[in-house]
Amino acid sequence: MLPERSDHLLQSLLENPAFRSWAQGQCPADDAVWKQWALAHENGSEILREAAGIARAVPVRDAHLTDEYINQRISDALQIARRQEQRHENRKRDAFFPMFLSRWNVAASLLIVAGLCFAIFRIYHHTKPLATAPGMENSRSPFIEVSNMERAFKYVQLPDGSSVVLHRSGTLKYPQAFNGTKREVYLTGEAFFEVTKNPDQPFFVYAGEVTAKVHGTSFSIKAIADEKEITVAVKTGKVSVFTEKASPALLLTCNQQATFERAHAKLVRSALKSPVLLNIPIENQEFTYSETPAAEVFEALGKAYGVNIAFDRPSLAHCSITATLGDEPLENKLKWLCTILEARYTIAQDSITITGNPCN
Template identity: 30%
Template sequence: MYSVEELVWNDSFINWVRYNKNSDFWESLRASDPAVEENIRKAALIVKAAAATPEIPVEESEAAEVWNRIRRDTAEPETGNRKWHWAVASVAAAFLVFLGIYNYGKTDTRVSYENLISEVASSDYKEIRNDGPDPVSVSLPDRSSVVLYQGSKIGYSLSGYNREKREVYFSGEGFFEVSKNPQKPFFVYSNELITKVLGTSFTIKAPENSEKIEVIVKSGKVEVITRKDPRKKKVLESKELEEGNYLVENQKIDLERATMKLSPIVKRELTELNHAVQQMKFDFDEEPVTRIIADLELAYNVRISYDKVKWQGTKLTAHLSDEPLYDKIEMICKAIEAEYEVRPDKIVIK
């Protein structure tokens, strides 16, 4: 009758001691008889001790690190069946900056990424790099987002960003989606080029040691000057773009670094936008939520986790264009009355 030896093998008893399950039964048994109570007391102590385990700390970052390695190892080659999504011509606001790769001798006018960031104390400088082959989505403090392509880096002053303006230092290729805020113009410093926008989306390609910078505007308004431009001070101070001196949708401009000459503004070629997010149209009429989320995952190379069964069959009309990633997610969440959460390796919609 409920000896210590019997109790420690009893699963119901173990569950009571460990998880407080079946407590009605065990509490009343304990109250029934002092001898049984004593056995229960001892058996409970043994079960607790047997379940004791040294505390081994595990960091969240370790889980994320190993997960990234698993994802890399299990990545399956891209199949053709989703490609049509980005074959759609785009109307979203965006611009591109290309920095071509022709190496000439350096001259005094050259400004490197390192020169640019030397203005910011390193303890105050936040830098994000993408050395891997896959695009990485980065969210800036004002929720503007940047898709960084291979070999790219972006950084900003932790104390200065988003105070009076939003300034980022950039090298490589990135697709920017800037949240609209005319009060705080957004500046990208990439080598000798300064790109100014009030709120739009655009891509910059500025690989290190390249000879040509190209800016291609997908839509929206973008002003581009060189660091030597006599109007530089005014451009950096003002909260507007200079009338008649900005690029609009589907236009491009380039800078030859050796001569510091900006080209005339010309129409961009369709082939110059070669990444999914730069071309995708986020304009959905009665589209299944599952499709919309799949498009976002593809465009931004992020993972979005949600209950596929629950949202199966839900359709949504959403006219999204050049909002930053998290604004898009938020708009979708509002429409389907859900909430989202950002985790290290994915976005979870609940």
């Protein structure tokens, strides 16, 4: 039996669709990923074995198991065990010892199956189910979850270079790599997005009941769980907004927003004077510079994205920048700036370091 402190790790594995697919033999290519997971956690190998056994014994097709489902699985297991015992009785073996062992094998099988069912019941019955939006259950890449509980806003860089500015109390889930035909992320709360353009791999944001399909653009989403509305506001480009509860889909362009009214399952489009939805600097900030000192440009970027940009002030004191950076993700902006300045940059979470030669 695993120690109590390991229960949350067991639970997180069983909630993870990528792990369940692997445990059920559907993703053998992920063996190295889960071996690395086991090495990175205390009692990892034992937790992984127990979780894999449960996933194989009681396949989970939904994120939540009801009492009726668990009871039915236990009832099925009891019937199987009784039939096994009856077959052994009918054989009427003469030797006492083999019969004794046979009865104990049946009892042991019964206890194992019932124990597995109880474990699943204890984990899922007392845990809030993981949201499963379209596509999440089929992902083969482990998911990363980022929450912002302290800052006014937090910068998140996605695997494709897209930028997300996550508002306070927001949570973003995304895969370690965007595999397959779509890029999919899952938002609870508020965030501003700048999406890297890739027509061959469209970008989807699942936010509560609303899905936003992005055509390479910048936009904001406000999807707080207990509020009456979900809102999408577009700064540049185009976004298609749709939901299973309302039709048809709405195509939004610059300075338009869509509001989903939860009570009426109604999706409404409206025009905006500006795309400000979350009241964070990046929503209405223009990245246009004319002979602007480099220090001012870096300070403006750091303020807009909520990142710390460190640079050698003496070396860049005489550098100036003339450029229009537009709605590209932060990393694209850095590439342009460093090309102009003949400098280099490194990104470590929400900290950026820029190094280069002095300007003449």
